[in-house]
Amino acid sequence: MTIGVLAIQGDYDAHRLRLEELGVSTVLVKKPEQLDGVDAIVIPGGESSTMLKFLERDGFLEKLRDFVRLKPSFGTCAGAILLAKEVENPSQESLGVMDMCVRRNAYGRQLDSNIFEADTTIPGGPLEMVFIRAPKISKLGKDVQVLATYGDDPVLVRQNNMMAATFHPELSQDKRVHEAFVQLVRASLENPVKQKS
Amino acid sequence: MSERNGNNGLRLKTGLAEMLKGGVIMDVTDAKQAEIAERAGAVAVMALERVPSQIRAEGGVARMASPKKIREIMDTVSIPVMAKCRIGHFAEAQVLQELGVDYIDESEVLTPADELHHVDKHAFKIPFVCGARDLGEALRRIAEGAAMIRTKGEAGTGDVVHAVKHMRQIVKDMRQLTVMGEEELYAQAKELRAPYELVRMVAKSGKLPVPNFSAGGIATPADAALVRQLGAEAVFVGSGIFMSDSTTFAPAAEAEIRARAIVRATTHFDDPKVLLETSAECTGAMKGLAIAAMAEADMLQKRGW
Numbered sequence: 001m002t003i004g005v006l007a008i009q010g011d012y013d014a015h016r017l018r019l020e021e022l023g024v025s026t027v028l029v030k031k032p033e034q035l036d037g038v039d040a041i042v043i044p045g046g047e048s049s050t051m052l053k054f055l056e057r058d059g060f061l062e063k064l065r066d067f068v069r070l071k072p073s074f075g076t077c078a079g080a081i082l083l084a085k086e087v088e089n090p091s092q093e094s095l096g097v098m099d100m101c102v103r104r105n106a107y108g109r110q111l112d113s114n115i116f117e118a119d120t121t122i123p124g125g126p127l128e129m130v131f132i133r134a135p136k137i138s139k140l141g142k143d144v145q146v147l148a149t150y151g152d153d154p155v156l157v158r159q160n161n162m163m164a165a166t167f168h169p170e171l172s173q174d175k176r177v178h179e180a181f182v183q184l185v186r187a188s189l190e191n192p193v194k195q196k197s
Numbered sequence: 198m199s200e201r202n203g204n205n206g207l208r209l210k211t212g213l214a215e216m217l218k219g220g221v222i223m224d225v226t227d228a229k230q231a232e233i234a235e236r237a238g239a240v241a242v243m244a245l246e247r248v249p250s251q252i253r254a255e256g257g258v259a260r261m262a263s264p265k266k267i268r269e270i271m272d273t274v275s276i277p278v279m280a281k282c283r284i285g286h287f288a289e290a291q292v293l294q295e296l297g298v299d300y301i302d303e304s305e306v307l308t309p310a311d312e313l314h315h316v317d318k319h320a321f322k323i324p325f326v327c328g329a330r331d332l333g334e335a336l337r338r339i340a341e342g343a344a345m346i347r348t349k350g351e352a353g354t355g356d357v358v359h360a361v362k363h364m365r366q367i368v369k370d371m372r373q374l375t376v377m378g379e380e381e382l383y384a385q386a387k388e389l390r391a392p393y394e395l396v397r398m399v400a401k402s403g404k405l406p407v408p409n410f411s412a413g414g415i416a417t418p419a420d421a422a423l424v425r426q427l428g429a430e431a432v433f434v435g436s437g438i439f440m441s442d443s444t445t446f447a448p449a450a451e452a453e454i455r456a457r458a459i460v461r462a463t464t465h466f467d468d469p470k471v472l473l474e475t476s477a478e479c480t481g482a483m484k485g486l487a488i489a490a491m492a493e494a495d496m497l498q499k500r501g502w
Contacts, residue, residue, distance in 0.1 A: 008464050009219030009240060009431075011212075030464060046216050046240065047276050053238035053457075054464065077216075090275060104275060110213055110299035111322055115205045132212045133277065133299070171212055 001185060004029040004038035006064075008054045010046020010078060014170040018178050030054075032063040040072040040185040043079030045132065045168050048104070051078060052093055065095050072161040072188050073097075074181045080164035081135050088138065098159050099141025102166075106136030120148035120156060122176050129155060129167035137166060147180075161188050210324030210344030213277065213299065214408040217241055217431050221421070221460050222410075224248050224435040227266070228273040233449060234438075237456030241277040241299070243433065244270040249306045249353030249497070250436035250483070254443040259307040261289040264296050271298070279326070284501055285311025287320070294323045300345070302326045303338075305500035306352045306435075313502060318342030328412065330363045330498060332370030332399070333389035339407055340392045346405055348429070349498040350413015353436050353443070355485025357420040359498060360413045364427045367409065374400040413498070416483050418462030418475035425466035432463055442484040455479050 003019055005012045007028035016026045019042070027038050035041065041064070043051075055061040067073075068083070075083040086101040087094050107113075113132045120127045127148055137154045140146070147163075148156035156165045156177065161184055169177035220240025225231040226248060234242050246262040247255065261282050271278045277299035282289035284303055289310075293301050303316050305328050318325040319342035328349035329335035335346045348367070350360030370389070374396065377385060382400055386393040398406055411429030415421055416437030424432055438456045441447040447455070458475040465471035493499070 007219070009217075011215035011218060013218070014215060030468075046218075047220065049235060049276060050220055050238045050240050050460070053460065109271075109297050110209075110277065110324065111294070111297055113209045113213065115209065130208065130212060132209065132216060168212065171208065171215065 001025070001182075001189060002027055002038050003040045003042060003182075003185060004035060005042045006044060006051070006079070008046070008051045010044040010051070011168065011170060012044040012046075014168075015042045015044050015076075018170050018175065019182070022175060022178060022182055024182055032058055032060040035063055035067045039189060040074070040181075041067060042181075043073065043075040043082050044170070045077035045079065048078040048081040049092065051082060056093070061093070061095070065097065068095055068097050068162065070193050072163075072181070072185045074163040076165045076168050076170060077132065077134060080137075080166055083162060083164050085141075086139070098157070098162050098164055099144050100137050100157065100164075101139035103136045103138045105133055106138070107131065107134050109133060116150055118148060118150045118155070122147060122180055124176055127156075127169075127176065128172045128174055130171040131167045134166050161193065206322070207344065211407050213324055214326075214345040217277070217410075218408060219464055220431050221456075221463050222279065222431065222433045223438055223456060224433075225270060225439070228269045229449070230439055230452075231270045231274045233453050234456060235274045235276055237453055238460035239276060239456065240431070241279055242270065242274060243279045243281065243302065243435075244298070245281065248436045248440060250355070250440050250443040250486075251353075252306060253353040253486075253495075253497070261286070261293065261307070264292060267293075267296060267298060281307055282316070283307040284309040285314050285316060287316045290316050290321060290323075294321055298323065300324050300326055303343075304328065305349055305497045309500050315341050315501070318344075326410070328498070328501060329367065331366045332374075333391045334501065335367055335405060336389060336391035336395045336399070339395060339405070343407065345408050345410060347410040347412040347433055348424070349501070350411070350415070351488050351491075352413050352497050353486070354414045354488055354491075355416040355437055355483040356488045357414045357416065357423065358488050360411050360415055360420075360424055361427065363413070364411055364424055364429055367405075368428045371399055371403055371405070375403045414488070416485060418458045418479065419472060421459050421463045422466040422472050425463060432459075434459055437483050440483045441481065443486065447481075447483075451480055455482070
């Protein structure tokens with residue numbers, strides 16, 4: 001199993017290190033053709049507006065969109081924004097694959113960044129959540145499963161083989177969120193999604 | 198490390214720097230430039246009254262930018278906004294924190310306010326970035342609470358030679374530590390004038406405990422790629438994008454092309470094909486000022502202790 005980590009900019013190295021701790025081989029993906037060699041993709045935290053500049057050239061966005069329709073994907077923070085069907089504050093382009101609306105910088109600026117603990121459906125007790133200039137999931141489609149909430153807000157969600165977090169599990173010691181994603185990738189390798197029209 | 202707002206405080210501070218890695222932070226002097234920077238793919242902007250090359254050319258006391266101007270820039274872009282305070286000027290830092298900027302640069306580009314002390318950065322919730330020329334200076338700033346280090350280089354010159362010198366020095370100093378015996382680290386800490394605990398931490402990991410960026414004279418896509426290949430995790434570009442010489446702004450369209458090209462070169466720093474494309478796209482770079490021809494007294498990098 002090889003998992004790609006989108007490495008245009010952001011904390012892709014933290015994701016790479018975490019996946020390697022879990023025994024998964026990784027590829028840092030900077031160009032569309034590199035998607036051909038990976039079984040899944042992680043879209044890291046960073047600035048979604050910067051990542052879009054790169055995705056909007058050389059057919060990267062279309063290629064990535066086709067990829068995440070067939071193979072597992074996991075987005076954290078900026079990654080969650082890019083996976084969402086709708087983005088607000090401001091409205092911007094995205095892959096548009098997860099049935100949710102994400103509001104950028106919804107909690108405020110860096111002064112409002114914080115670390116919390118909250119419950120999750122992933123076994124093993126409460127999860128530490130590092131929120132940095134975090135977005136908020138403001139609307140959620142009925143097919144999206146909530147894996148963790150903070151207050152009233154869904155913060156970790158799953159739809160088929162897509163996962164998204166508005167916080168940064170890659171910046172915590174707790175490996176459970178990445179383990180859950182690796183399991184999902186493993187399951188998808190056993191049962192690949194058939195190409196849909 | 199002692200952190201008065203706790204280990205979580207430091208994690209949040211370095212956490213934002215993690216999000217900026219691989220990106221370009223651009224100096225801007227108004228909302229219009231900030232918009233251009235964001236559109237070109239900057240990961241953050243540094244809000245300034247004057248860019249370093251103007252400060253250098255015009256002289257006078259350089260202070261924190263006016264809060265009104267910083268606010269205008271914060272209201273314009275969705276990416277993080279940084280602002281500079283003078284070395285040791287903790288009251289300017291308090292103003293910037295109250296304003297809610299995302300990062301404070303305690304910067305040698307502004308006129309220092311204290312000849313002995315830097316700001317006690319642990320006392321703030323907002324993260325700080327500080328300049329350094331070598332590992333000792335970097336670790337002194339980290340001991341004071343800096344959550345990101347950048348090379349000083351020589352700001353406002355468009356000459357990359359000292360950004361290179363400082364990055365090479367920091368990397369070399371770190372490499373040296375990794376091959377030293379435990380007993381040698383005590384003497385080396387004295388030599389570096391840095392806390393032993395931090396010296397030991399670097400000796401074990403071979404890298405700084407906070408992100409390590411580069412600044413000070415980066416003006417072209419190839420400059421950005423150069424410092425990235427030398428170990429910088431992201432780059433600050435000051436006068437190099439919006440200026441055509443020390444005091445004249447480049448046409449907006451030209452600045453935007455440069456900004457885009459530097460952003461692309463920073464991500465694809467190890468891909469000569471992209472570097473050729475981005476270098477070819479740029480029409481002209483800032484005229485600049487050769488550091489070798491500069492009097493030592495004019496060097497901003499000497500500020501900071």
